[in-house]
Amino acid sequence: xxxxxxxxxxxxxxDDGRDRELLGLIALGERRALEQLYFNYHGRLGQFLSRxxxxxxxxxxxxxxxxxxxxxxxxxFRGDSRASTWIMGIAWRCGLKALRRSGPLPPEHGEATxxxxxxxxxxxxxxxxxxxxxxxxxxxxxxxRVTMEMxxxxxxxxxxxxxxxxxxxxxxxxxxxxxxxxxxxxxPTLGGxxxxxxxx
Amino acid sequence: xxxxxxSHRRAWEIIPWIVNGSASEEEIRATHEHLRQCTDCREAMAxxxxxxxxxxxxxxxxxxxxxxxxxxxxxxxxxxxxxHRSPTAITEPGRVTASGAVRWLAxxxxxxALALGAVVSSSWINKIEREPAGTYRTLSRLDTAAxxxxxxxxxxxxxxxxxxxxxxxxxxxxxxxxxxxEAGVWSLAPADNAASMATDTALQELRGSQQVRFAEPxxxxxxxx
Numbered sequence: 001x002x003x004x005x006x007x008x009x010x011x012x013x014x015d016d017g018r019d020r021e022l023l024g025l026i027a028l029g030e031r032r033a034l035e036q037l038y039f040n041y042h043g044r045l046g047q048f049l050s051r052x053x054x055x056x057x058x059x060x061x062x063x064x065x066x067x068x069x070x071x072x073x074x075x076x077f078r079g080d081s082r083a084s085t086w087i088m089g090i091a092w093r094c095g096l097k098a099l100r101r102s103g104p105l106p107p108e109h110g111e112a113t114x115x116x117x118x119x120x121x122x123x124x125x126x127x128x129x130x131x132x133x134x135x136x137x138x139x140x141x142x143x144x145r146v147t148m149e150m151x152x153x154x155x156x157x158x159x160x161x162x163x164x165x166x167x168x169x170x171x172x173x174x175x176x177x178x179x180x181x182x183x184x185x186x187x188p189t190l191g192g193x194x195x196x197x198x199x200x
Numbered sequence: 201x202x203x204x205x206x207s208h209r210r211a212w213e214i215i216p217w218i219v220n221g222s223a224s225e226e227e228i229r230a231t232h233e234h235l236r237q238c239t240d241c242r243e244a245m246a247x248x249x250x251x252x253x254x255x256x257x258x259x260x261x262x263x264x265x266x267x268x269x270x271x272x273x274x275x276x277x278x279x280x281x282x283x284h285r286s287p288t289a290i291t292e293p294g295r296v297t298a299s300g301a302v303r304w305l306a307x308x309x310x311x312x313a314l315a316l317g318a319v320v321s322s323s324w325i326n327k328i329e330r331e332p333a334g335t336y337r338t339l340s341r342l343d344t345a346a347x348x349x350x351x352x353x354x355x356x357x358x359x360x361x362x363x364x365x366x367x368x369x370x371x372x373x374x375x376x377x378x379x380x381x382e383a384g385v386w387s388l389a390p391a392d393n394a395a396s397m398a399t400d401t402a403l404q405e406l407r408g409s410q411q412v413r414f415a416e417p418x419x420x421x422x423x424x425x
Contacts, residue, residue, distance in 0.1 A: 028376060031276065035269060042265035060263055064272045071276065133254050152255040157222035176216055184247055 019083035027075035037087075038067050044154060045091050051137070051149045052095040058102035065094040081163055085156065089164040092146075136186045144179035147172055207234045211241045219245070219252045350377050350387035350418050351399045352406065360411035368412070372405035387418070 019040070025033035042063060049059045069090050077086050137145050143165070150156045150164065158176075162169045211234040217223040218231055235242050352374065356365065369375060369388075379386030390402070399417050406415035 031273075034276075035273075038269050038272065039265055042263065042268060046263045056263065060268050060271075063263075063268055064275065067272055068275065130254055130257065133251070149255065151216055151220050152252045155220050155222065155256075157220075158217055160222075173213060177213070180216065180244075180248065183251065184244075187251075 016082045016084065019087075020077075020079065023070075023074045023077050023083055023086075026071060027077070034067065034071050037070065041067075041084075041087060045088075047153060048088070048091060048146075048149060049095045049098070051146050052099050052142075053102050055098075055102045058098040061101075062091065062094040062098040065097070066091045069094070082160065084154075085160045085163055088150070088154065088156070088160075089166070092164050133187065136183055139186060140179050140182055144175045144182075147175040148179045148183075151176060208238060208241065211235065211238065212244060215241065215245050215248050216252075219248045350389045352388040352402060353385050353414075353416050353418055354388055354406055354412055355385055355414040357411045357413050364409075364411050368406070368409050372402040374402055374406075385414075 019037065022033045022037045022040075026037065045063050045066060046059055049062050052062075053059060066087065070087060073090075077083065137148065140148065146165070147161060150161045151158075156164065158169055158172050161172045165172070207230070211231045214223055214227045214231045218228055223231070231241075235245060369391075372388075373391045374388040375391045377387050377389045388402075403415055403417060406412045
């Protein structure tokens with residue numbers, strides 16, 4: 001059952017029930033429950049935190065800080081949100097701390113330029129597409145990039161993202177709106193439309 | 201025109217939440233109705249769907265979870281615990297469990313079963329020093345150990361509910377400090393404010409419960425896992 005988890009689907013209701021049970025046991029000091037939760041979340045947290053910093057050591061530190069807090073604070077989880085929302089909220093704050101400690105952004109961060117020639121290649125492999133997309137995402141402001149990642153990789157709702165990032169729902173909507181506009185203009189072939197087709 | 205404009209703006213806003221599966225039925229219905237008459241929004245939907253598909257794949261290298269866990273485990277071993285509550289608090293309204301029907305012992309057994317297949321470190325069998333729930337305080341390790349030294353070993357019946365456990369531990373002035381072992385044995389210690397309560401009295405309470413299959417005192421100095 002244990003092993004490196006590469007969780008890639010949004011937490012379902014079933015997963016939430018499992019996570020809540022694990023949190024209940026962690027609140028009682030059950031180390032094995034923490035271990036299970038750790039492996040369940042490691043992959044998705046690593047992916048999420050990689051949007052905050054490109055330093056692998058900082059990501060690992062933030063993951064462990066997250067679960068350190070989960071271990072200490074599980075009893076404070078009130079069950080009024082999905083367990084994953086509560087955990088991601090902690091990860092978000094730990095990620096921000098890691099960001100402050102490790103310096104601003106990934107080493108490869110910079111003003112990205114989209115290669116129009118490669119963008120029009122209809123045979124782009126998925127890995128290439130992801131790299132291309134990563135470049136596009138790096139052009140977004142920090143909060144917009146994280147919002148996009150929370151919505152599309154982690155599958156959180158608008159309200160959940162607001163809870164995780166401790167901001168109003170309308171702020172999440174605005175960040176998502178701006179991120180989509182920019183990405184549509186940067187990555188036009190993803191939508192099969194000519195550059196500049198996106199409307200603002 | 202205004203209605204179309206409003207529905208266009210609304211659809212544009214809702215599209216990402218439809219794509220990621222978090223939109224409501226009503227939002228989905230209204231948006232699809234708009235999509236039938238709006239080419240721009242159909243294109244936007246297609247774009248967001250492709251974006252979502254591309255982003256929903258995890259990166260190839262999420263890091264070494266086993267190595268990360270070993271580090272965290274070592275950190276936990278090296279640090280006295282705080283913040284955990286005794287099981288007497290686990291049935292507070294609105295806390296932790298999804299519903300009152302969730303059974304703590306069943307969940308513990310579930311986790312135990314998962315652990316059997318583990319190939320990761322065996323650090324989980326190490327003794328865990330526990331502190332009652334509360335704020336951070338400075339305590340010596342000796343004091344902590346003395347306050348949480350188990351005095352009773354107990355096996356609960358499989359059908360014991362969380363509520364029953366809550367009542368029983370409260371009545372006997374006990375708290376869980378370890379367990380379950382592979383044999384399903386839990387180690388209990390006097391609750392924080394009941395250190396002076398005789399073990400014999402607590403045992404009587406435990407043995408009087410139909411949900412307790414076994415309850416025996418632990419001799420002082422016994423090694424507890």
